[in-house]
Amino acid sequence: MLAFAIRRLIEALLVMLAVALLAFVLFRYVGDPVSQMAGQDTSLEDRIRLRQELGLDDPVFVQFARFIANAVRLDFGISYQMKQPVLALLAERFPATIELALAAALLAVALGIPMGVYTGINRDSWLSKVFLTLSLIGVSLPTFLIGIILIYVFSVWLHLLPSFGRGEVVSVGAWHTGLLTASGLKALILPAITLGLFQMTLVTRLVRAEMLEVLRTDYIKFARARGLSNRAVHFGHALKNTLVPVITVIGLQLGAIIAFAIITETVFQWPGMGLMFIQAVQFADIPVMSAYLLLVAFLFVAINLIVDLVYVRIDPRIRILGRGQ
Amino acid sequence: MPEPVLSVRHLKVGFPTRRGTLTAVDGVSFDIAAGEVLGVVGESGAGKSLTGAAIIGLIEPPGRILGGEIYLGGQRIDTLTAEAMRKVRGRRIGTVFQDPLTSLNPLYPIGDQIVETIRTHTPLSRAAARKRAVALLRETGVQGAEERLDGYPHEFSGGMRQRVVLALALCAEPELLIADEPTTALDVSIQAQIIALLKRLAKERGTAVLIITHDMGVIAEMADRVSVMYSGRIVEIGPVREVVLSPRHPYTRGLMGSIPPLAARVPRLTQIPGAMPRLDAIPAGCAFHPRCPQAFDRCRVERPERLAVAPSCEAACWLYAVPRVAPAEVGA
Ligand SMILES: Nc1ncnc2c1ncn2[C@@H]1O[C@H](COP(=O)(O)OP(=O)(O)OP(=O)(O)O)[C@@H](O)[C@H]1O
Ligand code: SF4
Ligand SMILES: [Mg+2]
Numbered sequence: 283m284l285a286f287a288i289r290r291l292i293e294a295l296l297v298m299l300a301v302a303l304l305a306f307v308l309f310r311y312v313g314d315p316v317s318q319m320a321g322q323d324t325s326l327e328d329r330i331r332l333r334q335e336l337g338l339d340d341p342v343f344v345q346f347a348r349f350i351a352n353a354v355r356l357d358f359g360i361s362y363q364m365k366q367p368v369l370a371l372l373a374e375r376f377p378a379t380i381e382l383a384l385a386a387a388l389l390a391v392a393l394g395i396p397m398g399v400y401t402g403i404n405r406d407s408w409l410s411k412v413f414l415t416l417s418l419i420g421v422s423l424p425t426f427l428i429g430i431i432l433i434y435v436f437s438v439w440l441h442l443l444p445s446f447g448r449g450e451v452v453s454v455g456a457w458h459t460g461l462l463t464a465s466g467l468k469a470l471i472l473p474a475i476t477l478g479l480f481q482m483t484l485v486t487r488l489v490r491a492e493m494l495e496v497l498r499t500d501y502i503k504f505a506r507a508r509g510l511s512n513r514a515v516h517f518g519h520a521l522k523n524t525l526v527p528v529i530t531v532i533g534l535q536l537g538a539i540i541a542f543a544i545i546t547e548t549v550f551q552w553p554g555m556g557l558m559f560i561q562a563v564q565f566a567d568i569p570v571m572s573a574y575l576l577l578v579a580f581l582f583v584a585i586n587l588i589v590d591l592v593y594v595r596i597d598p599r600i601r602i603l604g605r606g607q
Numbered sequence: 608m609p610e611p612v613l614s615v616r617h618l619k620v621g622f623p624t625r626r627g628t629l630t631a632v633d634g635v636s637f638d639i640a641a642g643e644v645l646g647v648v649g650e651s652g653a654g655k656s657l658t659g660a661a662i663i664g665l666i667e668p669p670g671r672i673l674g675g676e677i678y679l680g681g682q683r684i685d686t687l688t689a690e691a692m693r694k695v696r697g698r699r700i701g702t703v704f705q706d707p708l709t710s711l712n713p714l715y716p717i718g719d720q721i722v723e724t725i726r727t728h729t730p731l732s733r734a735a736a737r738k739r740a741v742a743l744l745r746e747t748g749v750q751g752a753e754e755r756l757d758g759y760p761h762e763f764s765g766g767m768r769q770r771v772v773l774a775l776a777l778c779a780e781p782e783l784l785i786a787d788e789p790t791t792a793l794d795v796s797i798q799a800q801i802i803a804l805l806k807r808l809a810k811e812r813g814t815a816v817l818i819i820t821h822d823m824g825v826i827a828e829m830a831d832r833v834s835v836m837y838s839g840r841i842v843e844i845g846p847v848r849e850v851v852l853s854p855r856h857p858y859t860r861g862l863m864g865s866i867p868p869l870a871a872r873v874p875r876l877t878q879i880p881g882a883m884p885r886l887d888a889i890p891a892g893c894a895f896h897p898r899c900p901q902a903f904d905r906c907r908v909e910r911p912e913r914l915a916v917a918p919s920c921e922a923a924c925w926l927y928a929v930p931r932v933a934p935a936e937v938g939a
Contacts, residue, residue, distance in 0.1 A: 500709035506665055507704070508724045508775060509697025518723070519712050526714070597714065598759040 290590050294583045299350075301579035305572035306349045309359075310338075312568060358573035363565040368573045372555060376577075377457050378448055379554030382546070383539045385470055386478030390539075391532060394482040398489020399524070402497065403516055413486065420483035425542065429476040429549035436472060444469045446551040477546040481535050488531055492524040499523075526597050533589030537582035610681050611638035612782050612815035613662070618675035620657050620666060622886075628673065629886040632657050633839040635675070636913075641782070642813040644806070646820060646830030646847070648862065650883050653836040655819045659785045661685070662817070663700055664692040680782060698728040701776030701814075703805075705788040707769035711760035717771050718756030721778060728779035743774040748804060766797035770804065777808060784809060787819045802828050823863075827851065835859045838883055838894035841913065845920030856922040857899045893925065901926060 316332050324332075333339055337348060352358070358368035397417070401410040420428075437445035449465035451458045460466025496502060497520055505515045544556035551557065555574060562570035620632035632654040639645045647655045660666045662677055664684070677685040684695055696702070704710050712720060721740040725731055731739065737756070744752035747770040760768060769789065776784060786805065790798040806829040809816045820826060826833050826847060833851070834844040835858065843856040854860045861879035881898035884890060893911050896902040905925050913921045914928060 500704060500706055501712045503665070504702070504704055504710040504772070504775075505712065506693075507663055507696055507702035508727070509693050509695070509779075510723065510727055511693065514723070514727070519715075522714050523712070598761070 286594060287591060290587055294587050297583050298580065301576060302350055302353060303346070305353075305575045305579075306346050308575070309349065309568055309572040310342075310345060312566075353573075353576055358576075359569035361562075361567055361570050363562065363567040363570070368569045371558065371570065372573060372577065373456065374458070375553060375555045375558050377459060378552060379540060379543050379547070379556060381460060382470065382473055382477060382552060382554060383536065383543055385474035386481060386539050386543075386546075387532070387536050389474055389478035390481035390485050390535070394485025395489050395525075395528070397482075398486040399493055399516075399521060401486065402490045402493025402524075405494070414490075417483035417486045420479045421487075423479075425476060425480060425545045426549050428479055429472070429546060432472045432476055433549075443472050445472070448553055473546050473550045473552050476549065477539060477543060480542075481539060484535065485528070485532060489524060489528055492527055493520060496520045496523045522596075526593065529596070530589055530593055533585055533592070537578075537585050540581055541578055609640065611640050611678075612643075612680060613639040613817070614676075614678040614681075615658070615662065616676040616678075618658065618661055618677065619673040620654070620661050620670060621673045622670045626887070630673065630889075631670070631839050631886055632661065635836075635839075635841055637834055637841065637844060639783070639815040639817060641815055642810065643832065644809065644816040644818060644830045646818050646826040646833040647836060648820060648823070648826060648833060649836035651821075652883055654839040655836055656787050658836075659702075659787050659817060659819060662783075662785060663696050663702055664689075665696070694728075697724060697781070698779045699781050699783065701779070701781040701784045703769070703772055703776050703784070703786040703789045706792045707765055707772050708760075708792065710772050711768060713760055716757045716759055717763070718758075721756075721771075721775055724775055725778050739778070740774070743778055744771070746808070747771070747774045747777075748800075749774070765793050766801060769793060769797075769801050773801075773805065773808065777812070777814075780812060781814065783815045783817070785817045785819075788821065789818070790825065791821065798822075798825075799828075805829065823851070835862065838889055839886075840894065840923060842895065842924070843920075843922040844913075845917065849917055849920045853917075855916045855920070855927065856924050857901050857926070858895050859922075861898075893923075 316329050316336070316338070337345060340348075356369050358372070360366065361368050361371055364371060397413045401413050404410050433445045436443045444465070447469055448460045449467070449469035450463040451460050451466060452462045453459075454462075460470060502515060502520055505519050510518070543552075543554060544559060546552065547554045547556035548560055555577070558570065559574045561567075562574070615638075616636050618632055618635040619630060621628045621630040635654070635658055637645065647658070649655055657666065657670070660670075661672055662684075664687070666672065672685055675685070676683055679695065679699060684692065687695065711717060718737065718740055721743065722733060722736045725736040725739055726733070729736070740756060741752045744755065749755055749767060749770050755763075760771075763771065773789075776786075784805075789805065790801050793801060802825055805816070805818075808814070816829075818825065818830060830847050832845060833847050834841050835850065835856065836842065837858050843850060843854065843859045850859060851863055854863045858879070879898060884894060884897070890897055890907075891910075892908050893899065893902070893906040896906040899906065903925070905928075909925070911923045911925045911928070913923045916922045916927045
């Protein structure tokens with residue numbers, strides 16, 4: 283188990299290093315940091331001095347090492363556009379994205395798993411067909427369209443829910459949460475549905491496929507031959523086996539949700555990192571862009587790592603494998 | 608004669624398709640007495656597994672029982688509700704499938720799976736069920752039963768796993784055990800051990816056993832009677848000695864063709880030229896006639912019924928109909 287964890291950790295670090303290189307290249311070579319930071323009237327000498335101060339004349343690998351050292355200390359530089367440390371900007375936006383992503387993931391799992399299990403067990407019932415048709419629609423509609431439709435129905439037409447923003451936010455320590463106010467919760471509903479719908483249909487279809495697969499296995503046949511109740515067979519034996527691969531995918535999707543939040547945040551003007559990233563792109567705000575890249579990659583890799591370790595805990599076969607190595 | 612544990616009458620199993628119903632088991636009848644072992648042999652696709660599945664009420668849809676009756680200890684079970692039938696499975700009928708490697712849920716320790724089964728069928732407490740599980744594993748020859756209770760299936764060898772499966776099948780002391788090719792997936796060296804174990808456990812408990820196999824060695828080793836299936840029907844049934852040493856039905860003769868005296872172990876059934884017909888192309892008359900070296904006119908039009916050919920021995924073949932055909936045509 284420990285060896286397995288260490289191996290996974292090293293792999294994760296390598297991935298992060300690769301992403302850091304990408305972010306560095308972006309940071310260093312797309313656009314000229316000096317011309318971004320200097321005004322129109324900065325003299326040539328000032329520009330050269332700035333170059334030296336920034337260390338832009340050092341060998342590339344020294345610059346890369348410095349870039350990584352800074353990133354590890356969470357120093358991502360100053361935003362060209364906002365003239366503030368990128369870290370402060372990210373910290374301000376981070377909770378909004380995380381709350382949105384978690385709400386969407388919760389929605390996807392809480393509805394997707396039961397729907398998948400139901401449609402897997404009751405293959406031919408009419409309700410299963412309804413679920414599957416809905417999930418087909420969910421998969422095929424683009425996110426922004428779902429968002430716009432929801433806004434049109436629930437905000438413009440029914441006046442039930444707000445169409446943009448995050449509502450009222452309360453600070454809990456450094457964390458600004460919208461989960462504690464009525465307006466914050468109301469504002470969360472539409473974006474969470476928009477972001478979570480695709481994932482929910484994905485989870486439904488995946489769980490259903492896995493369930494059908496598992497129900498065909500010999501150990502399920504044997505469990506029935508032992509006279510276990512349908513409940514024990516479906517929820518005791520089939521479900522756990524179904525969830526082993528599903529957990530992996532859901533975990534990985536959490537990273538995707540955070541990344542895809544860009545679109546939803548744009549549609550709903552949700553003040554998260556995704557929206558900030560889009561604005562940064564418009565202004566060629568390279569430090570913000572590369573910091574966002576690093577952060578999302580970090581979340582991806584961290585989630586991946588956690589999923590792997592959870593997987594090992596659930597499936598004893600892999601536990602043994604890991605122990606053997 | 609005491610009432611048989613299992614009594615199957617005119618069992619018919621089929622699959623509805625767009626072009627009519629395919630009949631895979633057609634008019635199968637047999638009895639098994641307490642403590643008796645009935646072996647079922649026949650080529651692949653003869654309907655052996657389907658017969659077993661029909662008895663435990665677990666035919667996979669769209670397949671279903673089309674007709675006939677099944678009695679367990681005198682009680683008709685093929686008409687029971689799904690829930691009532693579930694209580695029969697595991698409790699009164701134990702089942703062992705072919706592949707011990709895939710019969711156990713990989714995510715649960717074997718002890719949990721045994722305890723779960725015991726508690727489904729008996730009012731025992733968790734602790735008592737655990738004790739019983741240990742005793743069962745000891746009985747089925749699992750070394751260090753107590754510690755191995757918490758082991759996962761993949762930590763056991765194939766032979767050990769089949770012992771665990773056997774313990775699971777027997778944990779509620781069923782009156783009937785159905786074993787569908789219980790040794791086919793195992794190493795040859797382990798097959799004999801499992802068969803010996805199966806035989807001993809069944810004898811000790813007086814369990815009736817239906818064992819499906821391709822292995823004539825298994826039949827010779829443990830069966831009292833044997834039933835030969837061809838194309839969904841029983842073509843010959845009788846005591847092992849009779850059927851193996853002096854087979855009456857031409858198909859059985861073909862199967863036993865090259866078998867030397869019973870003592871020599873022949874692992875597999877011999878090949879008969881030709882193939883068993885597909886379900887949608889079962890010929891009229893005797894289903895075996897296209898391959899039968901002794902087929903005559905009647906065989907092509909009329910389906911043979913099972914006829915007594917020797918004491919407690921029956922064969923479905925026109926060669927044995929009275930009035931008999933010319934003696935020259937009988938035997939070979
Ligand atoms: N779902 C199904 N649909 C149509 N035909 C089926 C289905 N399941 C089984 N059959 C057919 O039923 C027949 C009997 O199958 P069965 O499994 O009982 O054979 P078997 O004698 O056990 O063969 P084997 O020795 O290969 O295990 C076969 O011809 C098979 O093709
Ligand atoms: S009935 Fe005819 S075809 Fe069938 S086995 Fe007997 S002799 Fe052969
Ligand atoms: Mg079979």
